[in-house]
Amino acid sequence: MRAAILTVGSEITTGRIADTNAQWVSGRLLGIGITTGLMLSVDDVGEDIAAALRTALSWGELVWVTGGMGPTADDITVSTLAGALGLSMVEDPGTASRVKEWYSRRGTPPSRESLRQAQVPAGARVFANPVGSAPGLIVEAGGRTVVMLPGVPAEMKALAEGFILPALAGRGIPTETRIFKMAGVPESVVDARVRDVWKGLGPGETLALQIESGEVFLRAKVSGPDGARAAARMGELEAALRARLGPDLYATGDETLEGAVVARLKAMNSTLATAESVTGGMLASRIVAVPGASGVFVGGLVAYGEGEKTRMLGVPGELIASHGAVSPETASAMASAARKVTGADWVVATTGYAGPGGATERGATERGATERGATERDPVGTVYLALEGPGVATVERRWFRGERNTVRTYAVTHALEILRRGLGS
Amino acid sequence: MRAAILTVGSEITTGRIADTNAQWVSGRLLGIGITTGLMLSVDDVGEDIAAALRTALSWGELVWVTGGMGPTADDITVSTLAGALGLSMVEDPGTASRVKEWYSRRGTPPSRESLRQAQVPAGARVFANPVGSAPGLIVEAGGRTVVMLPGVPAEMKALAEGFILPALAGRGIPTETRIFKMAGVPESVVDARVRDVWKGLGPGETLALQIESGEVFLRAKVSGPDGARAAARMGELEAALRARLGPDLYATGDETLEGAVVARLKAMNSTLATAESVTGGMLASRIVAVPGASGVFVGGLVAYGEGEKTRMLGVPGELIASHGAVSPETASAMASAARKVTGADWVVATTGYAGPGGATERGATERGATERGATERDPVGTVYLALEGPGVATVERRWFRGERNTVRTYAVTHALEILRRGLGS
Numbered sequence: 001m002r003a004a005i006l007t008v009g010s011e012i013t014t015g016r017i018a019d020t021n022a023q024w025v026s027g028r029l030l031g032i033g034i035t036t037g038l039m040l041s042v043d044d045v046g047e048d049i050a051a052a053l054r055t056a057l058s059w060g061e062l063v064w065v066t067g068g069m070g071p072t073a074d075d076i077t078v079s080t081l082a083g084a085l086g087l088s089m090v091e092d093p094g095t096a097s098r099v100k101e102w103y104s105r106r107g108t109p110p111s112r113e114s115l116r117q118a119q120v121p122a123g124a125r126v127f128a129n130p131v132g133s134a135p136g137l138i139v140e141a142g143g144r145t146v147v148m149l150p151g152v153p154a155e156m157k158a159l160a161e162g163f164i165l166p167a168l169a170g171r172g173i174p175t176e177t178r179i180f181k182m183a184g185v186p187e188s189v190v191d192a193r194v195r196d197v198w199k200g201l202g203p204g205e206t207l208a209l210q211i212e213s214g215e216v217f218l219r220a221k222v223s224g225p226d227g228a229r230a231a232a233r234m235g236e237l238e239a240a241l242r243a244r245l246g247p248d249l250y251a252t253g254d255e256t257l258e259g260a261v262v263a264r265l266k267a268m269n270s271t272l273a274t275a276e277s278v279t280g281g282m283l284a285s286r287i288v289a290v291p292g293a294s295g296v297f298v299g300g301l302v303a304y305g306e307g308e309k310t311r312m313l314g315v316p317g318e319l320i321a322s323h324g325a326v327s328p329e330t331a332s333a334m335a336s337a338a339r340k341v342t343g344a345d346w347v348v349a350t351t352g353y354a355g356p357g358g359a360t361e362r363g364a365t366e367r368g369a370t371e372r373g374a375t376e377r378d379p380v381g382t383v384y385l386a387l388e389g390p391g392v393a394t395v396e397r398r399w400f401r402g403e404r405n406t407v408r409t410y411a412v413t414h415a416l417e418i419l420r421r422g423l424g425s
Numbered sequence: 426m427r428a429a430i431l432t433v434g435s436e437i438t439t440g441r442i443a444d445t446n447a448q449w450v451s452g453r454l455l456g457i458g459i460t461t462g463l464m465l466s467v468d469d470v471g472e473d474i475a476a477a478l479r480t481a482l483s484w485g486e487l488v489w490v491t492g493g494m495g496p497t498a499d500d501i502t503v504s505t506l507a508g509a510l511g512l513s514m515v516e517d518p519g520t521a522s523r524v525k526e527w528y529s530r531r532g533t534p535p536s537r538e539s540l541r542q543a544q545v546p547a548g549a550r551v552f553a554n555p556v557g558s559a560p561g562l563i564v565e566a567g568g569r570t571v572v573m574l575p576g577v578p579a580e581m582k583a584l585a586e587g588f589i590l591p592a593l594a595g596r597g598i599p600t601e602t603r604i605f606k607m608a609g610v611p612e613s614v615v616d617a618r619v620r621d622v623w624k625g626l627g628p629g630e631t632l633a634l635q636i637e638s639g640e641v642f643l644r645a646k647v648s649g650p651d652g653a654r655a656a657a658r659m660g661e662l663e664a665a666l667r668a669r670l671g672p673d674l675y676a677t678g679d680e681t682l683e684g685a686v687v688a689r690l691k692a693m694n695s696t697l698a699t700a701e702s703v704t705g706g707m708l709a710s711r712i713v714a715v716p717g718a719s720g721v722f723v724g725g726l727v728a729y730g731e732g733e734k735t736r737m738l739g740v741p742g743e744l745i746a747s748h749g750a751v752s753p754e755t756a757s758a759m760a761s762a763a764r765k766v767t768g769a770d771w772v773v774a775t776t777g778y779a780g781p782g783g784a785t786e787r788g789a790t791e792r793g794a795t796e797r798g799a800t801e802r803d804p805v806g807t808v809y810l811a812l813e814g815p816g817v818a819t820v821e822r823r824w825f826r827g828e829r830n831t832v833r834t835y836a837v838t839h840a841l842e843i844l845r846r847g848l849g850s
Contacts, residue, residue, distance in 0.1 A: 015451035015454075016452070016633075019447070022443075037438070041447075041464035280709050280718075281701075285710050288833075293705075294730060294731075298733055300726075302713075308723055308724040311767070356717075408714075
């Protein structure tokens with residue numbers, strides 16, 4: 001079964017937002033073994049919707065439409081699609097009574113527009129929206145399956161997860177997918193280590209490498225006519241990949257790097273603090289984004305301006321003067337000092353040159369205090385990351401190519417990975 | 426002139442990334458008066474590319490294609506498009522010599538694959554890629570204009586800004602666009618204030634309201650056959666909007682809220698520090714993201730764990746015990762204390778309850794230290810923002826709906842806006 005995804009709305013065709021609905025849908029369809037052959041986006045204009053639907057129907061046995069299903073007069077997707085499919089519109093009693101009830105609770109009669117949401121193509125399966133008013137629809141017509149969902153992402157996802165994807169689950173090729181997550185190890189190293197697994201892949205099996213903010217994700221997929229065999233084969237692949245990736249692997253699912261670090265600290269009943277220069281609060285922010293981080297994260301210091309490493313952290317001015325603000329010595333001293341100030345068990349410290357430096361950077365001629373010392377040995381993009389904990393004191397040097405915020409983002413990822421390894425996870 | 430945008434690549438159709446290239450292109454085309462009627466995405470499969478091109482050609486006088494133009498064997502977009510347009514392929518001498526030069530500098534002969542990038546449709550205008558190897562192409566065929574660009578965003582944008590958009594600039598309807606940026610003022614208030622301007626809009630004129638991370642953007646567009654008249658009319662609209670939006674307006678262009686704050690501090694020759702609890706480093710990080718921030722940003726403290734507001738900042742434990750960690754008194758005390766610790770002229774402090782609380786939050790049953798005190802009066806989503814500076818000491822309460830990171834993001838935006846107003850900008 002191949003799919004075509006059609007998203008309707010001027011917010012997409014005018015470039016106001018990226019089409020994250022189509023991205024989400026294609027990813028989820030792939031998870032149940034349905035490949036997306038075509039994605040289409042058009043404005044809320046009747047003839048454009050109808051023409052796009054005709055194109056979509058010619059591409060895939062499944063056509064998944066989102067958007068243009070609200071209560072206002074310009075939300076014409078459902079009636080337009082019904083017309084294009086040669087179906088009349090009928091009232092769905094369930095939706096009509098939900099709309100009336102919603103209004104009666106507010107003491108007003110339902111508007112004509114709101115009742116339009118109860119009009120559905122004849123023969124449609126109707127699914128009540130758990131977080132909004134527009135229902136989800138599945139229409140079978142002319143050998144094609146057409147899904148129609150509202151465009152509000154939370155409503156679309158709730159309907160898709162609750163009803164549509166389960167209803168379609170048996171229609172795709174049985175597919176197993178798994179993601180293997182690493183950080184701090186170069187893509188080329190991962191590539192070389194799993195080369196033999198790659199070469200041993202059979203039909204319907206893929207491995208794909210992806211880099212994201214300094215992390216390396218390896219995505220495995222096995223699909224075939226037999227679900228049990230696909231699951232067994234994925235088990236074999238996972239064992240082979242785990243053997244080759246070893247402790248570089250920090251997760252095989254939804255877990256994030258910062259989530260893995262917080263979980264490990266919690267299990268160890270240990271606390272963490274941060275001392276940041278080049279990353280400017282981004283490291284603390286990424287840790288705090290993990291629910292429950294407050295159980296282990298004590299706090300952080302952002303010693304950004306000149307003199308602050310001394311004033312806020314108590315790093316001796318002479319140490320900075322003799323080794324430089326961007327040096328292994330300063331990074332280590334920041335970690336030690338922050339450990340004293342906060343009393344945390346573990347501290348990660350960052351210092352480096354983020355630029356401006358990249359060609360795409362606005363204000364590229366400005367150079368702030370942290371850039372003044374950049375040298376041929378330590379050019380822009382150089383970062384020192386120090387870790388201090390019970391019986392542990394290390395410092396590592398990294399160099400990242402890219403503009404200011406790329407360097408900062410990569411530095412945060414590598415700092416988290418150094419912490420994860422230091423924690424023995 | 427109407428456009429169809431075709432993006433090629435399995436990273437889009439499998440949902441690995443959102444199609445931000447199509448978003449960017451449609452926004453830029455709108456800026457030169459060209460409306461996008463259709464967006465299409467397909468995998469790097471010859472027959473799919475050809476079929477999508479035929480669909481695109483039937484929709485728009487301009488077809489803009491990105492992706493599938495690299496040096497590898499599966500990058501077949503250009504030859505496929507040439508075939509579909511009935512054009513033969515010829516070698517472009519300029520591209521061929523650039524490829525050969527690139528390889529000779531590395532001491533190796535160019536591979537056959539790399540030389541494929543010099544093969545272009547006969548009659549194409551060829552534009553050298555300033556940041557990569559695949560050139561940009563404009564082909565005129567059968568009354569249609571087809572643009573072909575590589576899919577790497579930096580390469581696509583460099584070619585588009587440098588050559589393609591200027592070449593197309595005269596072809597659209599003359600259009601003026603302007604964005605009016607505000608923060609800390611509700612969308613409904615902006616809506617009411619500009620209602621009369623909205624009602625006075627003529628044909629070809631639009632105003633659109635958009636909310637983004639707690640900011641409110643008002644986008645104005647004037648298009649018409651006469652460029653000078655459109656510019657004059659935009660001038661009138663800008664004057665009318667400025668009169669109604671007053672000091673709530675922080676920028677009318679690319680400037681960000683944090684950029685406006687940094688620029689204002691620089692102009693005042695003043696320094697800034699942050700004291701964060703609920704925002705956990707995100708406020709500092711957003712300020713540090715501005716190039717040149719080191720000239721004004723001294724540093725920050727993230728006092729996240731229980732007791733850290735006392736230990737790191739010296740906020741009296743009794744004050745916290747009697748008023749609560751999330752209270753106007755604690756927010757003010759954090760700002761005062763951080764001003765003493767850092768010596769900065771201005772300090773912004775944040776404290777609040779971010780949740781978990783939203784239904785979509787993973788780990789929703791966990792409640793960290795900052796959530797323990799949430800009450801009916803101060804439910805999850807409540808944030809206190811304090812500002813202290815020369816002769817200024819204020820504290821404001823806000824409440825934001827949403828999951829953990831939404832609350833934090835909104836809190837950062839509002840903290841920056843309170844700072845901007847405090848600076849008198």
